[in-house]
Amino acid sequence: QVQLVESGGGLVQAGGSLRLSCAASGSIASINDMGWYRQAPGKQRELVASITKVGTTNYVDSVKGRFTISRDNAKKMVYLQMNSLKPEDTAVYYCNADIQLLFRVRTSPYWGQGTQVTVSS
Secondary structure, eight states, X not given: XXXXXXEOOEEEETXXXXXXXXXXXXXXXXXXXXXXXXXXXXXXXXXXXXXXXXXXXXXXXXXXXXXXXXXXTTTTEEEEEEOSOOGXXXXXXXXXXXXXXXXXXXXXXXXXXXXXXXXXX
């Protein structure tokens, strides 16, 4: 019923920038919190950034000042602007959204398939 599709990942040198995008589609009534997670080899998946429906943001300490999460409610999209990338940012990045389906009362979490971000030194 719902699909989240990430794009914008790729290979970039340290100090470079990437912008990740995530588009939600399907029978969606509303989207509450959205976020970006990442999972590096040998590590647990971690929440990188989150944003509420009204735009309140939160970031993991390691990306503060470098990453910016934003959303476009009309387009049902969330973005992650990543600047000053470091090799330790290398991971698969996953889009997450709490979504209320049409004709449903409760929200449920949905995940994208992930997009690879590789930062070379």
